[in-house]
Amino acid sequence: MSASETSDSSLLRLGASRKVWSIPELASLIVANASGPSTGSLARLARVNRTISELALAMLYSDIGLDLRYLLSILAPMKPFISSGFMFVRPLERADWTRFLRYSKLVKRLRVGLGAHIALETFGIMDATRPSEVIFPSLRSFTWFATASSAHVFNLVFNERLSECNVNDWEAPLRLLQNIRAVASSLQKLHLGSHATRPDALTKAELCVLIPELASINTLSLPSRLVTSAVFDLLAQQEHLHTLTLVYDELIDGESNPSYGYKFLFPEGGFPALQRLQMQEFSARPHQNLSVVSPMPNLLSLSVQLSGNPPLFSFQSYLSTIAHGFPHLEHLDLEVCLPNEDRELSNPEVAFTMLHPLLTLRNLREIDFGNDTPISLSDDHIDQMARAWPELQTFSFCSGAYYNINDTHLTLSCLISFAELCPNIDDLVFAINTLRVPPRQPTDTTIFGLRFSSWDAIDSPIEDATAVASFIADLLPSGGTLQSTLTEEHPHRDALRGEKWEDAINMVDAIQSARSRGVRRYAAAQKVNVVNADDTESD
DSSP states (O other): HHHHHHHHHHHHHHHHHHHHHHHHHHHHHHHHHTTOHHHHHHHHHHHOOOOHHHHHHHHSEEEEETHHHHHHTTTTOEEEEEETTESSSSOOOOHHHHHHHHHHHSEEEEEEESOOBBBBBHHHHHEEEEEESSSSSSSOEEOOOOOOHHHHHHHHHHTTTOOEEOOBBBBBTTHHHHHGGGGGGSSSEEEOOOSSSSOOHHHHHHHHHHHHOTTOOOOEEEEGGGHHHHHHHHHTTTTTTEEEEEEEOOOOTSSSOOOOOOOOOEEETSSTTTOOEEEEESSSSSGGGEEEEOOTTTTTTEEEEEEEEEHHHHHHHHHHHHHHHHOOEEEEEEEEEOOOOOOOOSSSSHOOOHGGGGOOOOOOOOEEEESOOOOOOHHHHHHHHHHHHHHOOOEETTTOOOGGGGGGGOOOHHHHHHHHHTTTOOOHHHOOOOOSSOOOOOTTTTTOOOTOOEEEEETTOOSSSHHHHHHHHHHHTTTTTEOOOOOOOOOOOOOOHHHHHHHHHHHHHHHHHHHHHHHHHHHHHHHHHHHHHHHHHOO
């Protein structure tokens, strides 16, 4: 090749290279793949040339969390102070901010307090010396993890384009809600974590003013302590709200069973877009505090924690309201603490009557029912549930309770109902009494669907590990497993249960392996037979 041809070829390659780098999507893709997840690689790429530098820096500073100190060090050198955290070692000047703004404009996601150990005074200094320009103009998501909060932080980071704000811990005297009003109109997601003290009247009044200003909000999390009847009424008017989480609050010292004095009243036409709801109820009579004027077809997921030890009649009435008011539920999570002084829950008919209203939820895909003490059911009850919920994928029932021999009437046969009636079943977590003789045995065609993952027997009563393993192995598809999660220590717990369940699990695995080997050998034999038949015909 002549020198001129070589030169022309180089120019063509150079032109093609420039063309590639001139296309932002391609250039970004190249830098992202060249650097991978390494911030060090991005930093090195930023020193190659101006085009690559701009792309690499944009990626390097787009998400700031643990590396917040390195970003702030662009303003001025920092050093740690034992009592508070990292602080600047000299006063900030205008030139510092000019340099800093070149990088802060690239930040799209900022997480403060996550192991960065920045002193709150540092943010105060920044707030006092900052220029008139918006410090983080591209910021879309802000999260505050620290237990102590500072209004200076919000002054620095809030801008009119912020769409997501998460404050995990906060308390008075910080007027957080008034600070948030500055960005309320742009927020689509707002998470306010647990409130460590009882909120004062001013905080509740601030929330009532803030909620109507959240014009674009679609996802909202609030501490239960902040919710009042007035707040709930305002939330019901939000047109775009599809996820509402009332954060479960821990009891404050000296607080036995708080009642926050509000009711969950779902008005006609309220919550028009709501799809997912999580709430906490402290009352001993929760059925008196839940009212749904007309069915809400949009609500698909409901999580409820009932902390007031409601009697069975109140809980049954509560479930009736849920089934009537939210008929299209696909996910239901109930965490309750039902009293069992008279051992009513040990009577399968009484227990199932309590749960019966839920059978009308024909679209149910996932149900997680948690209770501290065992609730007894029979095989027929599981059969009715499986028939009522043909789309069921996950079933978890009293997974944290310790079951003695007489605490449930369920046998291994109840698994057959799920296998036959719920083709999409994936995970099962509930206890049975394997000492009871199963009235039904699997047939040759009885097997869980291909997507079935596991049954967790949660430390169920067990005696004959071999019989249990044989029964279950007949039902499991390829890849399906048996598990047994040990419940918390119980004063009367049978120490041998864990060993017997481990034996059963190992036997199921062995049977599954043998079955797989048999299938492979049969397939190989069939292939050999076909080859031999072809050879015979050719002869």
